[in-house]
Amino acid sequence: xxxxxxxxxVIGDEILSGRTRDSNMYFLAGELNxxxxxxxxxxxxxxxxxxxxxxxxDLSNGYDHVFTSGGIGPTxxxxxxxxxxxxxxxxxxxRADAHAILEEHYxxxxxxxxEARLRMARIPDGATLIDNPVSRAPGFTLNNVHxxxxxxxxxxxxxxxxxxTLAGGQPLLSQTLRVDRGEGEIAAILSALxxxxxxxxxxxxxxxxxxxxxxxxxxxxxxxxxxxxAMTELARDLGL
Amino acid sequence: xxxxxxxxxVIGDEILSGRTRDSNMYFLAGELNxxxxxxxxxxxxxxxxxxxxxxxxDLSNGYDHVFTSGGIGPTxxxxxxxxxxxxxxxxxxxRADAHAILEEHYxxxxxxxxEARLRMARIPDGATLIDNPVSRAPGFTLNNVHxxxxxxxxxxxxxxxxxxTLAGGQPLLSQTLRVDRGEGEIAAILSALxxxxxxxxxxxxxxxxxxxxxxxxxxxxxxxxxxxxAMTELARDLGL
Numbered sequence: 058x059x060x061x062x063x064x065x066x067v068i069g070d071e072i073l074s075g076r077t078r079d080s081n082m083y084f085l086a087g088e089l090n091x092x093x094x095x096x097x098x099x100x101x102x103x104x105x106x107x108x109x110x111x112x113x114x115d116l117s118n119g120y121d122h123v124f125t126s127g128g129i130g131p132t133x134x135x136x137x138x139x140x141x142x143x144x145x146x147x148x149x150x151x152r153a154d155a156h157a158i159l160e161e162h163y164x165x166x167x168x169x170x171x172e173a174r175l176r177m178a179r180i181p182d183g184a185t186l187i188d189n190p191v192s193r194a195p196g197f198t199l200n201n202v203h204x205x206x207x208x209x210x211x212x213x214x215x216x217x218x219x220x221x222t223l224a225g226g227q228p229l230l231s232q233t234l235r236v237d238r239g240e241g242e243i244a245a246i247l248s249a250l251x252x253x254x255x256x257x258x259x260x261x262x263x264x265x266x267x268x269x270x271x272x273x274x275x276x277x278x279x280x281x282x283x284x285x286x287a288m289t290e291l292a293r294d295l296g297l
Numbered sequence: 298x299x300x301x302x303x304x305x306x307v308i309g310d311e312i313l314s315g316r317t318r319d320s321n322m323y324f325l326a327g328e329l330n331x332x333x334x335x336x337x338x339x340x341x342x343x344x345x346x347x348x349x350x351x352x353x354x355d356l357s358n359g360y361d362h363v364f365t366s367g368g369i370g371p372t373x374x375x376x377x378x379x380x381x382x383x384x385x386x387x388x389x390x391x392r393a394d395a396h397a398i399l400e401e402h403y404x405x406x407x408x409x410x411x412e413a414r415l416r417m418a419r420i421p422d423g424a425t426l427i428d429n430p431v432s433r434a435p436g437f438t439l440n441n442v443h444x445x446x447x448x449x450x451x452x453x454x455x456x457x458x459x460x461x462t463l464a465g466g467q468p469l470l471s472q473t474l475r476v477d478r479g480e481g482e483i484a485a486i487l488s489a490l491x492x493x494x495x496x497x498x499x500x501x502x503x504x505x506x507x508x509x510x511x512x513x514x515x516x517x518x519x520x521x522x523x524x525x526x527a528m529t530e531l532a533r534d535l536g537l
Contacts, residue, residue, distance in 0.1 A: 074517070130480060210505070247372055263448060
């Protein structure tokens with residue numbers, strides 16, 4: 058059975074303006090890889106309703122799972138929840154279960170659950186809440202879209218919750234061989250290997266250190282024995 | 298006149314698998330922002346021809362400029378140039394001008410210009426070469442798509458070349474105010490400010506340091522006097 062597929066949608070002007078360096082993509086990519094879910098596409102869009110709705114619709118139709126990051130806070134530019142509702146034609150309002158979570162949280166902290174903060178309890182009808190152990194305001198899953206916060210600590214906690222509930226495919230194994238030659242020198246060997254081991258994914262990632270060229274060859278697949286065989290053959294062909 | 302718009306397409310399994318943390322997006326976002334070009338969308342796709350062709354077509358139709366990163370090296374998984382050609386229905390083969398650049402380079406270094414390396418001289422008909430001062434193998438511009446290497450040092454050098462040729466709009470100015478309160482406390486004030494200064498973009502980016510909540514409020518626009526006015530009003534409304 059092929060692995061489930063996934064896409065990520067990062068929502069935020071702060072990434073596109075170069076002000077903030079995204080870290081959620083890198084984190085999610087690593088976690089999905091460990092679980093055996095294939096991350097096939099990432100999109101970053103601005104805080105504009107039409108752009109968010111169009112991207113969610115596209116990605117939700119194209120992949121088994123969609124993970125979103127950002128735009129679910131209390132300020133006027135946090136419009137993700139409303140956009141997800143619009144994408145699926147779902148009604149959205151302050152929901153009792155989310156309201157109760159915020160009420161309990163703000164009662165404890167002594168801060169006011171004002172109108173702005175109440176925005177964080179806007180959850181589309183039919184969505185399941187995603188627990189937020191860090192700052193309480195929940196994310197949610199609607200159909201195959203998992204809507205999470207952009208703040209990295211919260212995003213990571215929510216990802217852990219969601220991934221625990223997913224039935225992933227087989228974890229993808231990888232082996233890496235560092236070769237101290239330019240990739241042009243080894244390209245023919247890699248090409249032949251990729252043809253022979255068509256069930257594996259073979260990538261070549263060049264680097265340059267102190268003026269010398271090298272490359273990391275990464276072989277990925279679900280069966281350890283196949284990876285072992287490919288790596289043994291690769292080392293032999295490279296005369297290592 | 299509105300600013301020109303741009304999109305970026307990152308090509309590479311190594312990003313989607315979580316193996317490599319992309320840095321080109323962050324770099325390009327910052328450079329475009331300085332130049333007054335609005336980066337509106339980023340997509341990351343895998344080394345699959347159909348995915349690359351579909352994304353290039355979409356983005357090329359949707360924005361004034363498209364910047365791609367990755368997949369123009371000598372190995373079998375470097376298929377970007379051929380995909381760009383396919384997206385525009387252009388013929389592609391080893392081109393004399395690119396061939397000459399590689400020939401001169403490898404003659405100097407004493408390495409062999411073998412079949413794999415010759416792949417890097419595959420340039421679509423009608424494309425303009427982008428100089429690569431780092432490792433010589435050129436990028437290219439075809440229509441509104443700028444095709445560049447994924448290796449960060451090379452990518453950055455190519456971006457500098459391309460941006461020097463673009464007629465950008467007005468540079469986007471920004472001012473930031475750090476506020477040591479949770480964003481829920483200041484959301485109403487920001488919302489009112491955003492409504493009054495509808496020509497500016499006002500973003501709120503929360504942080505948490507040592508358990509205390511705060512937020513950076515970033516105001517962006519093209520006219521310094523408007524930014525000054527908005528920031529003065531904001532500070533007054535916050536009682537700072």
